[in-house]
Amino acid sequence: MKKPLATFLEKSEEKAFSKEHRKRINTNMVKYHEKVASGKKQFKDLKAARETAKNIKAFTMQKLPELLEEFEKNFKARGGKVIWAENIEQAQNAILKILRQKAAKAVVKSKSMITEEIALNPFLKEQKIEVIETDLGEFIVQTKGEAPYHIVTPAMHLSKEDVADLFNKKYGTAKDASPEQLTAFVRRHLRKRFASADVGISGGNFLLADTGSVVLVENEGNARLTTTMPRTHIAVVGIEKMIPSIEDLDLFLPLLATYGTGQNLTAYNTILSGPRQAGEPDGPEDMYVILLDNGRSEILADEHMRESLYCIRCGSCLNNCPVYKNIGGHSYDSPYSGPIGAVVSPHLHINSFEDYAHLSHASPLCGSCTENCPVNINIHQLLLYNRSYEEAENLRPSSEKWMWQIWKKAMLNRKLMNAPAFSKNVFRKLYLEKQWGERRVLPKFPRNSFNQLWEKGKI
Ligand code: SF4
Incomplete structure (x- = not known):
């Protein structure tokens, strides 16, 4: 059986690029928002x-x-x-x-x-x-x-x-x-x-x-x-x-x-x-x-996560989430999708924490979910909490850890920072761009670093 991460990558790729899917969901969401605005008047x-x-x-x-x-x-x-x-x-x-x-x-x-x-x-x-x-x-x-x-x-x-x-x-x-x-x-x-x-x-x-x-x-x-x-x-x-x-x-x-x-x-x-x-x-x-x-008793025992149990399953955080609106519910591969699904799925005993940990990263942390929750759950803070838990439990992929170690090493080493642009760009192409995602463009390293320009008096 496919792991939720594999389903997430496959389905989110498919849905995010489907204009038909986007049109359909947006039409429904527009109707929803109009109705909610009038419902709130009560x-x-x-x-x-x-x-x-x-x-x-x-x-x-x-x-x-x-x-x-x-x-x-x-x-x-x-x-x-x-x-x-x-x-x-x-x-x-x-x-x-x-x-x-x-x-x-x-x-x-x-x-x-x-x-x-x-x-x-x-x-x-x-x-x-x-x-x-x-x-x-x-x-x-x-x-x-x-x-x-x-x-x-x-x-x-x-x-x-x-x-x-x-x-x-x-x-x-x-x-x-x-x-x-x-x-x-x-x-x-x-x-x-x-x-x-x-x-x-x-x-x-x-x-x-x-x-x-x-x-x-x-x-x-x-x-x-x-x-x-x-x-x-x-x-x-x-x-x-x-x-x-x-x-x-x-x-x-x-x-x-x-x-x-x-x-x-x-x-x-x-x-x-x-x-x-x-x-x-x-x-x-x-x-x-x-x-x-x-898994709910364990959530209850965790003073941070406890708040997620206040959820009344209204779906508002889904309807207000820019990610959900693009990738749709099936990408989450959990009974609970959207922001609250990303928060609780790793903790409920449906799959392991690791199997759903990636969902907490599928968020720009814009806070729209929190703003539109009827019981004021701090949803985006809980997404951050899941991320920190993942880090503390050493559950992040080793490739990401290497990337950060390399980044730290480079940032603390003047020689590496001033290495020729050609070698830095080869590294960018072969490694960084892969990590960053095919559709995101990383800027090229310029011929001279800031430090080199400074020393040459060009800044
Ligand atoms: S908006 Fe709040 S109450 Fe509604 S589903 Fe999301 S977390 Fe639950």
Whole structure:
């Protein structure tokens, strides 16, 4: 299997030079920015809202063990079951165990990045269990055999013509079908699957400690059907998704909606507090919450990195990142792309730190991510932190270390600085230009160095 660095180099090269890709992403981003500007108007004091959100998340992280226990106690009190998963393997096995108990052959799934993190779809496919994605964007990328392109809009990179062509080949819909016709087709197609699926699997946007609830935020209503129509519902949620109280939602729901899609509030906001209760007409008979760690406790223990756990996965830092807009989501080869993906991917136990260390260098450190984060995470500082960690752990490539040693030696040695321009230019061509990248032009060394010109009295 290809390493993330190899994928990054290959895909970023391809995407950065694709005018079509750039045009498509920029068109979507322009629409996004217009909507966000209008969504922000709902806040009387946006700065204060963001600061408050950050403070609540900071408090939550300080009290996370207690809040998780409080969540567990309250969720169990209403008949829910909680499973703690330390890593991907434990989460996968816990899900498989439930599916085997229920003799499940097919599951419906709503959009969730955490199930990408635990590679659930390929895992269940190996176990001969069918997974049906029910979010429109996820359904499209699943049909195309791709990973989600963006943490909020998984099929952002595809045009309506691409989707019409894909569905024509796969499902025989009209070649020139409109987005409305395609959506109606998917709706019809999925209705049957909701009704027949044995188990529904979702993620969770927030966990509420005081009510023991999982909150789901969406615009299509598919998550609501996924979590209530099948007899069993499994929610896989990262432990960092906790907030202390249901009362905090009046801040977090509008913030997520505004920064995610520019809405005041998303169309469907669902609070699930356990399985169907006596006398209730609908809902699953069983509800499980799998609380995933997978490296989050280590992030929590690191006083610098802890801040990355405040993320509410709105996607704003991706949409504001000049690098993401050029290389696109698939180049990152991680469930979490863009600036926050570059920050957390090396620390989550998806691959090793080394496998994702290069992502922290794919940034001009312009700070646009930080400026546009609803919970004020210092994202660009965390990218720098990752770089310094990499250096401290001696993880940089040896060729780079040599380059810096040579540079230091040369800068401290007058003879080398004043070496003939010809030899310096041979070195530039054979070594420095290779390191600097094919498309970047390094200036030639002039005939005389500054020092030589100075001595000749020419300066
Ligand atoms: S880091 Fe901030 S801007 Fe980026 S996805 Fe998370 S909450 Fe949104």
